Amino acid sequence: MSLTLAQRTQLRKRAAQEAALTAPTALMDGLSNYELMLAKLQQDQLRLQQVQSTQHKALVKAELLGEYKPYIDGVLSAGRGAQDDVVTTVMLWRFDAGDWTGGLDVAVYVLQHGLKMPNRFNRTTGCLVAEEVAEAALKAQKAGESFPIDVMVRTADLTEKQDMPDEVRAKLKLALGRGNLEGLDATNPGQLGQLQTGIDLLKRAIELHDHCGGKKDLERAERLLKKLAGPTG
CATH class of the missing domain: 1.20.1280 (Monooxygenase)
Known part of the structure; x- marks a missing residue:
């Protein structure tokens, strides 16, 4: 057409x-x-x-x-x-096509008004939005690629009060934590508070789902935090 x-x-x-x-x-x-x-x-x-x-x-x-x-x-x-x-279908198609901003623009309306996904979906709308973004972000991070952190932050804000399984929310927290920690090391500590934000997000992800996969990330981040803090006492 x-x-x-x-x-x-x-x-x-x-x-x-x-x-x-x-x-x-x-x-x-x-x-x-x-x-x-x-x-x-x-x-x-x-x-x-x-x-x-x-x-x-x-x-x-x-x-x-x-x-x-x-x-x-x-x-x-x-x-x-x-x-x-x-x-609701176009929202999902935009996600599938990698148009994350466009998909979230629709998600704002969909979640605000409580629209339901078509019957073929067995997830609530809020769960679907969170999981689509989280899984795409985790997949990109696993491949050594970046995923827009502003998309993850916006998704977390949009779905904060949406009901979903703890495992799904943990995925989003994990992706956000990794996003905050991306590229940080002793020579690049990031912005003020960035490292601690990443650590807090990883801790929350693990609290929500113990097997989310963030424990090694947390260990590395906490070692870096101690290194940057320098000797004590």
């Missing part, structure tokens, strides 16, 4: 109007633009089912996401929190 600029603008405006008129506890079902986008979503999901490669699926999702942007922008600008499977 390739749209002109004028069509995209109209879709955004109509989506905003429909979302603004739909009560928070209602469903978007029966509204013309929602039904249009839902039908498109179902077609695109069928297309994705034909793709076996996870990496290729992420590329296809990245390609498709622009076609949903006018609708998403409209809902986010004026929506009152009606249940919307297009919005």
Whole structure:
């Protein structure tokens, strides 16, 4: 569904109007633009089912996401929190495509209004948001790559009051702890308090889940802290 600029603008405006008129506890079902986008979503999901490669699926999702942007922008600008499977699915697709900022922009709306994920998901929305970001961050860190710490911080803030298994919250704390400690050593102690913040996050991760995998990171960080503190007494 390739749209002109004028069509995209109209879709955004109509989506905003429909979302603004739909009560928070209602469903978007029966509204013309929602039904249009839902039908498109179902077609695109069928297309994705034909793709076996996870990496290729992420590329296809990245390609498709622009076609949903006018609708998403409209809902986010004026929506009152009606249940919307297009919005929740696009949030997840943005994560899958590596658009973490875009995904979190949708997550703000989704979590604020308590939108539920489609029935095929067995995780709560808050749990899904936290775990998607945490697992991507841990995977990048394991590969020796950086993951945006601002994304992890924003995710932690957004999901702080969301209910989820301790193991999931521990993953996010672990990723954040490692992110704070990344590149720190005796010649690069980081910003004031950065090392201690990393240590505190690792301790919290271990408290939440003893087998989260952060114990060696904590040992290294505490050794570095002692080294930087110098001899005592």
